[in-house]
Amino acid sequence: AVTMAENNPEQQVVFLGIGFETTAPATAVAVELAKARGLGNFTVYSAHKLMPPALRAILGLPDLNIDGLILPGHVSAVTGRKYFDFISDYAVPAVISGFEACDILYAILKLVKKIHARDFSVENAYPRAVREMGNTKAMAEISKVFRPSDAFWRGLGNIPLSGLGLDTQYSSFDAKVRFGLPRVVEEPELPGCSCAEVLSGRKTPRQCRLFGKTCTPSSPVGPCMVSSEGSCRAHYVFGR
Ligand code: SF4
Known part of the structure; x- marks a missing residue:
């Protein structure tokens, strides 16, 4: 998208930033690249989201019926295992899993053992990709370019500070600022959707x-x- 903006200076290029901690670092790098190249026709519409606030919102529900969590390996590869330690506060076991069938079976086995042992620690069953502290450079990019902001989640509603908006020092690359776009308002629940x-x-x-x-x-x-x-x-x- 940055190259597209560079090659088409007469056009406004808006990059839609979606995804969690996995994809946000690449968006952050794109913003920095555009800034370094002095591009005036590149912006980001950030719809990035953070996992911890959403997990806290779900785990804090009074009628929760979850025995354990399989945590996503791709997000964890960026954030690291330690990032999810807060889950143990909710007395719900959690295991980080990869995406191959054997990874998922292995994670389920670990999870079942933890449930029976009432072991509420967060375990890394995907060590070939996930480290304790994750990809610190990628996490630093998120911290540098973004700031947590309130975000709306379908099915969960508004969750405070669960999204990522561009920091004010990058506001000239923020599509919401440049084009005066309104904040996404809460959508009504979809009839019949559970x-x-x-x-x-x-x-x-x-x-x-x-x-x-x-x-x-x-x-x-x-x-x-x-x-x-x-x-x-x-x-x-x-x-x-
Ligand atoms: S199956 Fe039901 S709960 Fe699931 S997405 Fe569709 S409408 Fe929503």
Whole structure:
């Protein structure tokens, strides 16, 4: 996107920054690159999000029904294992997993053992990619370019400081500032979608009345069916 802006000075190039701690460092580097090259036609619309505030929001729900968490290996490769230590405050065991079938089976085995042992520490079952402190350079890029900001999550609502907005020193590269874009307001819940219940373990995907009927991967109703990592999508593809 930076090169595109450089090659097309008459055009405004807006890069949509999405994803968690995994993708935010690359967006941060793009902003710094654009600043170093003095580009006046490159901006970022940041929709990046942070995992800890969302996990805290879910784990703090009074009717939570989650026995354990499989933590994402790609996010953890950037953040490191220690980043998730706060989860043990909620007495829910957690294991960082890779994405191969054997990684997931290994993580589930570890998780079951931890549940039985009532061991609430956060364990790294993906050491070939995840270190204790993660990728400190990538995390430093996030800290340098972004500041936590309130963000809206479908199914969970607004979660304070769970998003990443550009720091004021980079505001000339912030599409929201340059184009005066309004803040995303809360969307109404999708009628019939049970994503909030699925995310908190109060329902399985199959218990949603739309699952596999009006809600499928090719025609998703809620966010849990959109992403290939979503609970409903995974259940639809592998669990039927
Ligand atoms: S099946 Fe679709 S509508 Fe139902 S909870 Fe999942 S994403 Fe929402």
